[in-house]
Amino acid sequence: MMIFSPKILILEDVDQAQELLRLAFLSENIAEDNLFVAGTVKKAQSLMRDHHFHGISIDQRLPMDEQGAVIDDHGLAFTELNKWPLTKKVIYTSFGKINFANRAGFAGAEYRERAHVSDGGNKLSVYDYAVEFVRDLREHYVEKSLFAASQLLPHTLALPALKASDAKKANNWADFFRNFSELRERLMKLTLGVTLAAVGKRPPWKNGLRAQEIEDALRQLWRPVPFALRRFVSSPGWEPGEALFESLISLRKLRNAVEHHDRGDYVAIDYQDQHANIVAIVDLLAFYCELPLMHGLRFHPSRRGLLSFQRLGPNKALQDGIWEADFDPPRPDDSALYIPWRNQNGPELLQLSPWLTARRSSSFELEFHLLIGTKPEPL
Incomplete structure (x- = not known):
């Protein structure tokens, strides 16, 4: 523990x-x-x-x-x-x-x-x-952090974050861990897509990666951990990223033991035992709360030195945002997604396609799609 x-x-x-x-x-x-x-x-x-x-x-x-x-x-x-x-x-x-x-x-x-x-x-x-x-x-x-995240992140992450926050407040440990597990898996899938974009890998990989396969892939790709992510996954006494991976392993073992009926349902002592591991996941979540996934980038119409963009809010509605930047926006492309990125040379915009793109669903709602294998899937 x-x-x-x-x-x-x-x-x-x-x-x-x-x-x-x-x-x-x-x-x-x-x-x-x-x-x-x-x-x-x-x-x-x-x-x-x-x-x-x-x-x-x-x-x-x-x-x-x-x-x-x-x-x-x-x-x-x-x-x-x-x-x-x-x-x-x-x-x-x-x-x-x-x-x-x-x-x-x-x-x-x-x-x-x-x-x-x-x-x-x-x-x-x-x-x-x-x-x-x-x-x-x-x-x-x-x-508190999960609730704050639920007000900032896209719906696919915001919904399990909000449900986990509510369950924690109510001391409903079964609901907390099940929703937190869903949030964790979606977060790591998103992080794999962002990492692949950052290191310049290209598809196809493999559709339907299991949670452990995603974690193993990130271990290989995070040698070293991308500079922009490092402060969110660094713990004293650990190499960057290693404490996070140990936390993922511990939480996955607990989930498997419960789901395979090797033990009873989640209880309060599980939260106490996993508290630091849960916080390690929330620390990574903070990266996406501080640095938004950007869609529809444009010059700001009235404020020089700023980019205007849209972000997919927690209720699936598009929200307008602005970002201070000393570089020009890319050519307009309403399917492209970007994220502010920082490397040793300074800030830049990281283009996430082809790994992550914005697409309209059959009901014309904007969704983020992740391409790991040969076919994009909603994140």
């Missing part, structure tokens, strides 16, 4: 406060390798490019760099809901009456006011704040 140790980033510019927060979080059994501290905006941005964090503790008053002045609203750059949507964000500050703090709650972040020795009321000491922060991650991160 792997214990879920959340990966947490502390944003705080005052050295003494940094150390108090660090010690408070460590007292909640957070592994030192999973706890990061940044005192400037630039340091925090650098860490977030390299790591996927489960939680960020935010001081809203930060300097831009080591020589910069402390500005009241610099920390709010890390509260935006459309960035890092599966990351818990909490503003922890001594300046509760500043308008910026009151406004921040609308941007997707919780807000806690720091207690001092003479304070009372609802303010939180550093230790109490760390206890609350970590407990919420350990008890509720999975269902």
